[in-house]
Amino acid sequence: MTDQDLIPLLALLQVEGVGDIMAKKLLSHCGNAEAVFMTKTSQLAAIDGIGSVLLHKLKDKSVFEKAERELQYIKSNQINISYFQDENYPERLKQCIDGPVLMFTSGKIDLKNKKTISIVGTRQITSYGMEFCRKLIEDLAPLDPVIVSGFAYGVDIYAHQLAMEHNLQTIGVVAHGLNQIYPKVHKKYVAKMEENGGFMTEFWSSSNPEKENFVRRNRIVAGMTEATIVIESAERGGSLITANIANDYNRDVFAVPGRTTDKYSAGCNNLIKTQKANVLTGAADLVYILNWDIETKTKPVQKQLFVTLEAEEQKVYDYLLKNGKELMDIIALRCEFPIYKISGMLLNMELKGVIRPLPGKLFEAI
Template sequence: MTETALFSLLALQSVEGVGDILAKKLIHHFGDAESVLQAKSHQLAAIDGIGAILLKNIKDSSIYQKAESEMNFIQNNGISVAYFQDEIYPERLKHCFDSPLLLFSAGNINLSQQKIISIVGTRQITSNGTEFCKKFIEELVPLNPVIVSGFAYGVDIVAHQLAMEFGLQTIGVLAHGLNQIYPKTHKKYMAKMEQNGGFLTEFWSSSNPDKENFVRRNRIVAGMSEATIVIESAEKGGSLITANMANDYNRDVFAVPGRVTDKYSQGCNTLIKTQKAQLLTSAADLVYHLNWDLKTETKSVQKQLFVSLDPEEQKIYDYLLQSGKEMLDSIAIDCQLPTFKLSSLLLNMELKGVIRPLPGKLFEAI
C-alpha cells in the first residue's frame, strides 16, 4: 500500500459518522478512498446512507490534519498496516461484513499459518482453568497453531504466557491504540510477545481503552479465528460476547464444562446447554471437530522425549508395542475401553507423538 493510499484511508476513517461498513461501501462504489474524498458532492449524495451531515463531514478539511497526525505516528513507530483487501490481512476476518477497514500491528506477526484459534474467558481464572489451559495448549504444540486472545487479565494473559512457554505464536488484540498498553501491569510481557507474534488493533493512537472498544475488539478475536475456546466464564462476561460473535460469523465455538455450582463454569455450561458451543475436554476434541489432519501438519510424528502418559494411555501404548498394528475395535476389546473413550485417548496419544494412525482404522506405536 502506498503512502498516498494509506493517507486517504486514514482521512476517510477520520470522517465522523463513517464506519467500516459505510467506508467499504463507498470504496466499492468509487474504487478507492482517494476517489471517495475527491468525489463531487452530488455524486456522494447519490449514495444510500449519505445525508447532508455526512456530506459536510466528508468535505471537512480537518480530516486531513487528523490523518497526517496518525500517519506520523505510524511511520515514526514502525507500525505495520493491513488494508482489508491486502493479502496480509487475516483471511477469515476478510469475510466478516463488519471487519475493520485497517488493522495496525506491532511485532512479528505471521498469519500464513491457518490454524488460528482464540482462547478467552474470565478475568478471574481459577487454578483448574489454568491447569486445563496449560494441558490444552501443550497438547496442541505439534500442530503449531496461532493463539489469539485479548491480552486482558485472567484467561487471556494465561493463554498468551503458555503459548510463549511452548514456543507458539501468540497475538494480543487490543482495545486501544498501539501507543499504550492496557492493563499496564502486562507491559512486562510485550517484548517477548513481539518476538514471536505481537499485537493487533483497529484503533488509532488517539484511542483509549474505553468500555465500548472492548466489544469491538472481541469481534476481531472471533472473526480472525477458526475456532473460539471459552475456558471459564461466569453467567455474564465479555467472553460470552466473543462466543456469540463467533457463532454469528459461523465459526466453531468450544467451551470447557464444569460443575453446576462453580461460578466460573456457569457461562460455559450455558453455551453447551444452548448448543452454542461444543463440549471441550481435551485438545483431541478440537482436532476431531475441526478435522485437523495430523499427518500433513506434523512432518513425521516423532515420539517426544520423556513424554507423559496417563495410566490408560500407557496401557494402550504397551499393548501396541507388544501387539504391533491393531484395529480400533481390537484395541477397545483387549484394553477394556469403550470405543468413544478410546478414540479420544488415541487422538491425545497421536498429538503426543507416541502412536500413528494407519489406513483401515489401524494404529501402531512409534
C-alpha cells in the same frame, strides 16, 4: 501501501459516521479512498445507506490533518499496517462484513497457513481454569497453533504466557492504540510477545481503552480465528460476547464445562446448555471437531525411545502394527472402545510419537 494512498484512507476512516461497513461500500463504489473525496455528492447519494448528514461530513477537510498526524506516528514507531484487501490481512477476518478496514500491528505476526484459535474467559481465573488451559495448550503445542486473546487479566494473559512457554505464536488484540499498554502491569510481557507474535488493533494512537472499545475488539478476536474457546466465565462477561460474535460469524465455539455451583463455570455451562458451544474436555475434542490434521511439517513428531503406553494404548498400537493403516471408527470397533475415548487416546499416542495421522482420518503405527 504508499503514503499517497494511506493518507486519504486514514482520512476516510476519521469521517464521523463512516464505519467499516460504510467505508467498504464507499471504497467499492469509488475505487479508492482518494476517489471518495473527489466523487460528486450526487453520485455518492446513490450508495445504499448513505444519508445527507454523512454526505456533508465527507466534506470535512480536517480529517486529513488527523490522518497526517497518525501517519507520522505510524512511520516513526514502525507500526505495520494491514489493509482488508492485502495478503497480510487475517484471511478469516476478510470474511466478516464488519471487519476493520485497517489493522495496525507490531511484532512478528505470521498467519499464513496457520491453525489459529482464540482463548478467552474470566479475569478471575481459578485454579481449575488454569490447569485446564495449561493442559490444553501443552497438548496442542505439537500442532503449532497461533493463540489469540485480548491481553487482559485472567484467562487472556495466562493463555499468552503458556503459548510463549511452548514457543507458540501468540497475538494480543488490544482495545486501544499501540502507543500504550493496558493493563500497565502487563508491560513486562510485551517484548517477548513481539518476539513470539505481537499485537493487533484497529484503534489509533489517540484511542484509549474505553469500555466500548473492548466490545469492538472482541469481534476481531472471534473473526480472525477458526474457533473460540471459553475457558471460564461467569453468567455475564466479555468472553460470552466474543462467543456470541463467533457464532454469528459461523465459527466453532467451545466451552469448558464445570460444576453447577461454580460461579465462573456458569457462563460456559449456559453456552453448552443453549447449544451455542461444543463441550471441551480436552485437546482431542478440538482436534476432532475442527478436523485438524495432526501431522505437522513445522514440528515433526519423532518416536520417543522407551515410551510407556497405557494398557489400552498398547492394545491400539498392537492392532495398528498388525493391520497397518486404519480408520478411527474401525480402530474403535476392532479394539472395542467408544469413539469419544478413542479420539483422545489417538491424540495422546500421536503426541508420544508412536502413531501418526494420515489424510482421510487414517492412522498408522510408527
